[in-house]
Amino acid sequence: MTKQVRQLDRVVIRFAGDSGDGMQLTGDRFTSETAQLGNDISTLPNFPAEIRAPAGTLPGVSSFQVHFADTDILTPGDAPNVLVAMNPAALKANLPDLPRGADIIVNTDEFTKRNLSKVGYTDNPLTDGTLSGYSVHEVALTSMTVKALADFNISKKEAERAKNMFALGLLSWLYSRPYESTLAFLEKKFASRPELAAANIAAFKAGWNFGETTEDFAVRYEVAPASLPRGRYRNVTGNTALALGIVAAGVRSGLPVFLGAYPITPASDILHELSRHKRFGVVTVQAEDEIAAVGAALGASYGGALGVTTSSGPGVALKSETISLAVALELPLVVIDVQRAGPSTGMPTKTEQADLNLALFGRHGEAPVAVVAARSPSDCFDTALEAARIALTYRTPVVLLTDGYLANGSEPWLLPDVDQLPDLRVEFATRPNSDDGRFLPYLRDPQTLARPWAVPGTPGLEHRIGGLEKADRTGEISYDPANHDLMVRTRAARIEAIKVPDVEVDDPTGDARVLVLGWGSTYGPIGAACRRLRSHGHAVAHAHLRHLNPLPANLGDVLRRYDKVVVPEVNLGQLAAVVRARYLVDALSYNQVRGLPFTAAELEAMLEEVVKNA
Amino acid sequence: MTKQVRQLDRVVIRFAGDSGDGMQLTGDRFTSETAQLGNDISTLPNFPAEIRAPAGTLPGVSSFQVHFADTDILTPGDAPNVLVAMNPAALKANLPDLPRGADIIVNTDEFTKRNLSKVGYTDNPLTDGTLSGYSVHEVALTSMTVKALADFNISKKEAERAKNMFALGLLSWLYSRPYESTLAFLEKKFASRPELAAANIAAFKAGWNFGETTEDFAVRYEVAPASLPRGRYRNVTGNTALALGIVAAGVRSGLPVFLGAYPITPASDILHELSRHKRFGVVTVQAEDEIAAVGAALGASYGGALGVTTSSGPGVALKSETISLAVALELPLVVIDVQRAGPSTGMPTKTEQADLNLALFGRHGEAPVAVVAARSPSDCFDTALEAARIALTYRTPVVLLTDGYLANGSEPWLLPDVDQLPDLRVEFATRPNSDDGRFLPYLRDPQTLARPWAVPGTPGLEHRIGGLEKADRTGEISYDPANHDLMVRTRAARIEAIKVPDVEVDDPTGDARVLVLGWGSTYGPIGAACRRLRSHGHAVAHAHLRHLNPLPANLGDVLRRYDKVVVPEVNLGQLAAVVRARYLVDALSYNQVRGLPFTAAELEAMLEEVVKNA
Amino acid sequence: MPDAVPLQLTAKDFKSDQEVRWCPGCGDYAILAAIQSFMPELGIERERIVFISGIGCASRFPYYMNTYGMHSIHGRAPAIATGLSVTRPDLSVWVVTGDGDALSIGGNHLIHALRRNVNLTILLFNNRIYGLTKGQYSPTSELGKITKSTPMGSADTPFNPLSLALGAEATFVARTIDSDRQHLQSVLRAAAEHRGSAFVEIYQNCNIFNDDAFEPLKNPATRDDYLIRLEHGRPITFGADGKWCVVHPPGGFGLQVRPTAEVDPDDIVVHDAGVAEPAYAFALSRLAGPDLRHTPIGVFRKVERPSYDDLVREQIATAKKEHSATPEEQLASLLASGDTWTID
Amino acid sequence: MPDAVPLQLTAKDFKSDQEVRWCPGCGDYAILAAIQSFMPELGIERERIVFISGIGCASRFPYYMNTYGMHSIHGRAPAIATGLSVTRPDLSVWVVTGDGDALSIGGNHLIHALRRNVNLTILLFNNRIYGLTKGQYSPTSELGKITKSTPMGSADTPFNPLSLALGAEATFVARTIDSDRQHLQSVLRAAAEHRGSAFVEIYQNCNIFNDDAFEPLKNPATRDDYLIRLEHGRPITFGADGKWCVVHPPGGFGLQVRPTAEVDPDDIVVHDAGVAEPAYAFALSRLAGPDLRHTPIGVFRKVERPSYDDLVREQIATAKKEHSATPEEQLASLLASGDTWTID
C-alpha cells in the first residue's frame, strides 16, 4: 500500500534511550543520512551525568536531538516534534520537553512493571492517560527486531542490541531518508563480524519495512533540501572542529604542534582527537595535572613549537599562575577552555559561559591575554586558527573559549580550501638585533609590539628569560620603578594593539533600535530568535563577538547606535559588565544559568518585550 | 657647649646602608623612641630584592624611612629631609629621592676606592661636587665606633657592627629623642652577652655625645608631641597587625584558628608570627604548596575551626580552584593576599594593588566571594576581624587584600579594648532542621542566607557535601536545570546580602565637586594629598573602600553626588572598571604601577588639575 | 533520628540513602559492601567517622556512606583531610581516592601526607585507568597501554604505588583486592589500628574501560601461582599447598621466588611487617612482574612513628600549659607586647 | 658574536654577563664554578644547552650561565623542561632546582618526570632550608628543626630525596656535594651521559639560614668516617685506609657498616650502579643516619630504560612514515574524512 506524503519545512527528532541503547550512534546515522539529502542540520547530544547509572534508571538516560530543515537553521531546536523513547526512563526524562501534539514512538517491550517502577511510574503511562494529547506510536521494537533476526547466528543480546537500527530504519522511512551511507557504515563497523553487519542491516530494513506496512503510520514526510552554499560538506562537532583547527594551524605555520593536556569533561575529546594525528607532527602529552600540561606547552613554545593546552574551568583555574608566566615571557600559547557548569565541579556534562571573567581577569598582577570565543561547532575550526594567529603573531597567550554545547553539538561544515586558510608562518630570530651586536630579547617589533622569538639552538642569541620583571629591550632583571610601569603598560598595549576585525551587525532593515550583543555559543539561539522577531515584523539587530580581548575597534560606536543593548549570556552578566565598564552603555543583561543553551523561544519572548518597550 | 634648638613640625629621615648594617633595627629603634615622645609616626622599610647581593653593592642596599610629626600624619613621607648613608651604595641608591637642601650624614670610612668602584663611582661623590646643594655631614662612623669600644673585649667585627648604634645615638641627639627604651632594648637583646650590650650602649652614647660636641651640627631639633586620641599605643606593621587580628578572631569566636600557609614574600611573616601563638590554640601548618595550604584550611573549617590561608599573588592564583570548592561547600574561609608587583614572579619585594581582579573574578564558573581590603598597617587588625566576621557569619570564603606597603610599613596603633572587639561566636547545628526530622544541609538562614554549619562529630547530622551542584535545601547532587539556576543566583545573592557599613565620605566643607575614591593602601597618600589640596583652598572629597564585595549600599549615591570621580590605583584601573560597570559613572582612573606607593605630592598635583577643571 | 546512635551498629547503619551509581559490575560495589560491613568493627560512632575523597568514580564513595563525608576536588583529598585530622583528633578520617586522583594530579599531597604520617587511612582504588573521564590511561597503566589518549600506546613507565609510598617514608603500606572481601577487611582492620598514615592500595576492576586488569589474580587457573598472601610472622609461601616460596638470595639484592621443595626451610623469608628498615618492604613491592605474577597482598609495612598531628597538638598543649590567664587576658597582653606608650 | 662559536670552549665561555648575586659564602658559588668548568667537556655548542629552573636561590642559576635559560616559576621546571625536551631532541636540557622547589611545591612534577624518564639532567641543590624566603624549614630539614615557621621545631619527617626518586622509578640517581668539585664533576659527567632522567642531589651549604648543615661531611675530623664514596665495580670501603666497609647481612635486609678488619673481603658489597633491581640503590639510600654518618656519595643507580621523549618521537616518526603526501594534501583529506556530501 502506498502512503500519503506530506512536505515539512523543518523537523526536530529526539532519540532517547538507556546509555546502553546506542542512541548517540542512531542519532549520528540519522544525521548523516539527512546531510546526504542536503537539509541543513543542527544536533545536540545529551549524555548522562558523569557517573554511569544502573540500566533503565533516569540518570542513565542518553539522548540525541537532531533538527533538520529546508532552510538554513541555527539551533538543534527548542522542542522535539518527535520523541523516540526506547524505555520508560527515556519517556519520563524527556516528556517535559515535549509540546502537546508531538509524536512519541515508544518501545513497548521495555514497559515492564520492573522498568516502570525503576523510574517511579506506579501506573503504565501508555495506558493511564499520561500521554493524552500526544500522538503515540506503540512499537514492540525489541521483540520485532529479535524476530527479524531469528535466522542470524548471533546471540540474543546481539539481536536485541540491533533494536536501535530497527528504530533508525523506521524513522528513515518516516522521513524519507536515503539509507545507503548507513548500510555502508554498518558493513564497515562490523567488518570483522559479517554476520553482525548483516543482522544490523536486516534490522534496519525491518524497521523501514515496518513503517511501509503498518497502519500506525498513515503519512510519510519529506523535507526538501536547503539551499546552502555550494561545496563539499561534512558534519562536525565543536571538539572535532577545534582539534582539526589546531592541526591546520600546525600545517599552515609549519611548526610542530604540542598539546599538553589533562583529561577533563567536556574537553577530553580534543586530546583524543589530536592524539590520532601524529603524522602531522602533533605531539600530545597527557600530563600529570593541568599545571604540568600548560607548563609543558609553554616549554614547547619556548622551543619553537605551537604550544597548546586544553581543559575546562577547574583545570583552567589551575593554569592561572603559569599563564601569568607566559604573559611575562611573551611566548605564544593557546589555552582552550571548553566551559562547563560551575562553580567547582558543578555539572561537568552541562554547558555554561561563566569562565569569561576567569579568562579576562583570572591572574595575579596586571596580566592581560587575548581572548576569543567560538560561536558554533564548525566555527571552532576557524576560531582555533584565529587563536593560533594571534598567539604566533603577537607572542602572547590566547584563551579560546568554547563550551559543552559547542563541544558535543554538530552541524554541517562547508569544508574550507586548505590553501585559502590563513598563512601562519613565523620568523624566528636568527641574529643580534642591536647595533652593538648584542641580542635584545625584549626589543619589540614596532607594528606588533612582539618581541623576537629566539629559540634555543640559535647560535649567538643565547639569553635568559624568566618571571621576574624585565628591563625594556634587554630583558634583564629590573626593579626600576619607571621600567616596571613601562612594562606593565606595554603588556597592556600589546594586547590592545592586536588587529582584530570590526564586529559585523546583522540589522537587515537597518532601522532596529534594539541591539542584541552576544558571544560564543549563544550565536545560534540569538540568531534564531532575531529571525523569528523579524518574521513577526519586529526590527532587531544582532552583533556577535568572536574577539573578547581586545574588543573590536568599532564596538563602542555600534553600541551607541542603538537605543537599547541587550546581552544574553549563560552566566550572570560577565560580558555585560565588561561593555558597561568600557563604554558606559546601559547594557541590559539577560541570564539563564541552567546548564543548557538558551532556547530561541525564550529569547524571542524576552526580546519582544524589549523591542516593544524600546 | 649648648646648641641652638629649633622646633620642627615634621621630619622624614631615611636610614640607608648595606643589608649587613642593621638599618632596619636602627630605624625600628628610632621609631620607638619617637613613639615614646608622642609624635605621630609612619614608617616604610625598603628591603633589597629577594636575593642577597654582595656587600657594598647597589642591590644590597637596605633602607628604613621614618616620618614623624607634631600632627597626625598618613604616610611615611614622599622625600626624606635627612639621609643617613652608611656606604657609597646607600648614597647612590637614595640620592635620587632627595630634594636639594636635604641633610646627608655619610659614613666616610666606607668611601674607599674599592667601595666607590663597586657602585660605579669613578670619583668620590663627597668631593667631586655631586653633593653640592645638599648639606653634607661627613662622619667617620666606623672608626669612631671602633675607637669608642677599644676597651671592650669584643671582636673588631663586633665593634664595627655597633656603628649603627653610633649613628642612632647621633640622630637621637639631633632630634632630641628619649633613649631609655633603646638602652633597655639593647640590654635585653644582648642579655646573653653582657659585654656586647655594654658595647652597643657605649656606641649609642658615643654617637649622642659626638652630636653634642661636634661643630658640624650647630642646631638641634625638636618635634613636639602630636595630639592623638588618649590611650595606650604601640607601633605595629601590617603583617603583625594582621596576625594579631587573626588571633583575636580566634579568641572572640571561641574557635581554634587553623592557618595553612606556604611561605612567600611578602606574606611569610604572618605565618611566622602566628606560629608563635600556639597558646591561643592557633595551629599553623606549613603546607607543601598553596593548594594544600588552602585545602587544609578548608578541611579545618569543615571540622569547625576558623580556616585561614595566607599568600601573595602567585600563590593565591594557585588557590583558585579550591576557593571555588569553598564557594560550593559554603564554609568559612579567610584567604589573605598580601599583594606584590606582578605579573608572574614580578618584583616580589615591591608593592602593588593588582590582585583585585583576581580576588573578584579569578575563579571558574559563577563563584562569588566577599572581598575586603585594609587601608593602613594598624587597620590590618580590624580588617582581619571583619574578614573573620563575614566568613563565620555568612559561611563564605573572604579574600582579604593587603600589600607589601602595608605589610612592612608601620604606624602607631591605639590598642583596642579586647572586650570591645566584635563578638564572633557562632552556633553549630546540633539537631535536624526540618519537620520530618531530617537534616537539610542547604536549608538557609533567612537573614544571612547561610547554611547550617554541622561539623563532624555531631550525632544525627551525618551528611555528605561536595563540589557537584547541590539541590536547594537537601544538598543532594542535582543536575536539575532550574535548581542550578536557583543555586547560582542564590550564591550571588548570599554575597550581596552581606551587611556592610556605608562608605563614609570625608568632605569637610561639604561643597567638593570632585570625589577621590580609593581602596586599600592608597588611603594614606590620597588622604595626605586631599589635606594639602584643602590647605590650598581646594575642596575635594575622599571616600575609601574597605568592602570591595559586596560594595557599600550607599556607594552609588555617593558617586553620583559628585561631578567628577577619580580613582587612583596602583594597578591599571581595576576598581575603576568595577564602579563604571556597576554604576555607569564616568570614573577617571589614575594609575602608577612602579612597585611603590603613590606619593602625596604626585596625587596632589594630579588632583589639583582635576579640581581646577571640574 | 538525631540523637543516641546505638553503638551496636551494623553494615546497614553505614548505608546512606543515596542510590549507588557505578556501572553494573564495577569493582567499587564490592569494596563499598566490604567497607560498610567492616565499619561496625571500628566501634566508633558514625558521626565521628569522615570520608574525604577527590574526584573520580572511586571518589563517589563518600555519598554512599552514612557518615560525614566530603566529595572534594581532584587530587586534593589528602590535603583537605590533613587540615581536618590535625584539628579534630576525635575523628576517624578516611581518604578514598583513585589511581589518577592520588598518583596523577594528587601525587604531591599523597607523598607529603605519608612523610608527615598524618592520622589518615588512605584507600587507593587502583583500576589502572581513568574511569570517570571514560578511559584514558593512568599513572598505573602498564607501559604501551592503548587508550583513547594513547592510540599508539602509552610511553610512560607506571608508578608502583607501594614503592612510591615507601620512598615517601610511609609507615603503613598494604595492598588488597576488590574480589576478596575477607582479605580486604583484614587489611582495613590493620590499617584502622595504625596511628599515622595508613596507605592501602586496593586493586579494583573497571569492567567498562579496563576490564580484567587483575584477572590473573582472580582466575582460579592462575591465582594460586600469582598471588602471594603476606602474613606477619609466617614464612612466605604460596601456590598449591605452598609449592612456591620467597627467598632472599645471599649477597644478592631484592627477593626471589623459588620452588619450596628446593629451598632449605630456614632460607624462606619470614614476613615481618615491623622491619624498621623500609628496604625490605621495598623489595617486596618489586616482587610482582608486569604480568602480575608474584603479586604480594597484605600488610607490607607497619612501623611506629609519631604522627604529625599528634606532634602538632603536643606543641599546642605545651604552649598552653605555660599560661593560666583567660584567652581575653592573654590576648590583651599579647596586643600590648613590645614597646608601648600612653597618651593622656 | 652571532655565528660560529668555537667548539673549543672554556669555563669562561659559560659565564654570563650577569653579576652573581648569592650571599657571600653560599655553596651555590662553588657549584656554579664547578658546572661552568665542566660544561666544555660536554662538547655541545652553548646554544644547544638550556638550563630551566624554578624559584629559589638555587633557581637563579640560569642567569649566570651563558647558554639558553629560563627562570620559571616555583616547582614547575620539570614540567616545562618536559615540553621542551620532547619537542627538541637536539638540545641538552638541564633542570636546576632547590629542595623546596623540587620536593615541596614541585614534588609531583619531579616524580612524574622521573617515572617517564624524560631526557633531563635534574640538579637538586639541597641546603635543607628555604633560602630565598629567608629561612623556613624545607621537606629535607631534619625533624624538630627550629625555624621562623617552626619555633617549637618542625613536626614532619623529611624526605630522603634519593629514596623518593627510587620509589618513583628513577633510572639514574646520584648524590654529590658542593665542597668537592672533582666529585661533583665526576657525577655530572655520568649524569650527562645518561639517556633519560638523571637525578642528582647536591648537598649545598646555605651559610645564612642553615650554615654547616653538612659540616660532618666536610670537617677533616669526621668526614672520613662519615662519607662513603661509591665507585662502580669497587668494594664499598671508607675511612682512614678503608677501615670501614659496607656489608649486606645474610638474611637481614638493608646494608650495614662494619669494621673492614672483621669482615671476610668477599662479604664486602661491591658497588654496582647497574643493578636492575632498585632495592639495592634504595638500601644504599637508607644507609646514612640523621647525623649524616655513613652518607654515600656518587652514582647510586644508572640503568637503561627507553626515555619518554624518545618513545614519543618514535610514534611520531612511525605515523609519518606511513604517509608521503604533503602536509597540505594530508590536511585536506583529513578535513574531508568521514561522511561528506556535496551541494552544487
Ligand SMILES: Cc1ncc(C[n+]2csc(CCOP(=O)(O)OP(=O)(O)O)c2C)c(N)n1
Ligand atoms: C582539576 C580537574 N582536572 C580534571 C578533572 C577530570 N577528572 C575527573 S576524575 C579524573 C580521573 C579519574 O581517574 P581515577 O582517579 O583513577 O578515578 P576512577 O574514575 O578511575 O575511579 C579526571 C581526570 C577534574 N574533575 N578536575
Ligand SMILES: Cc1ncc(C[n+]2csc(CCOP(=O)(O)OP(=O)(O)O)c2C)c(N)n1
Ligand atoms: C607559587 C609560589 N609560592 C611560593 C613562592 C615563594 N618561594 C620562592 S622560593 C621558595 C622556596 C625556596 O627554597 P628552595 O627551593 O629550597 O630554594 P633555595 O632558596 O633554598 O635555594 C618559596 C617558598 C613563590 N615564589 N611562588
Ligand code: SF4
Ligand atoms: S567507569 Fe569503571 S570504575 Fe567507573 S563506575 Fe564504571 S566500571 Fe566502575
Ligand code: SF4
Ligand atoms: S640565602 Fe642561603 S642559599 Fe640563598 S644565597 Fe644566601 S646563602 Fe645561598
Ligand SMILES: [Mg+2]
Ligand atoms: Mg582509576
Ligand SMILES: [Mg+2]
Ligand atoms: Mg633550599
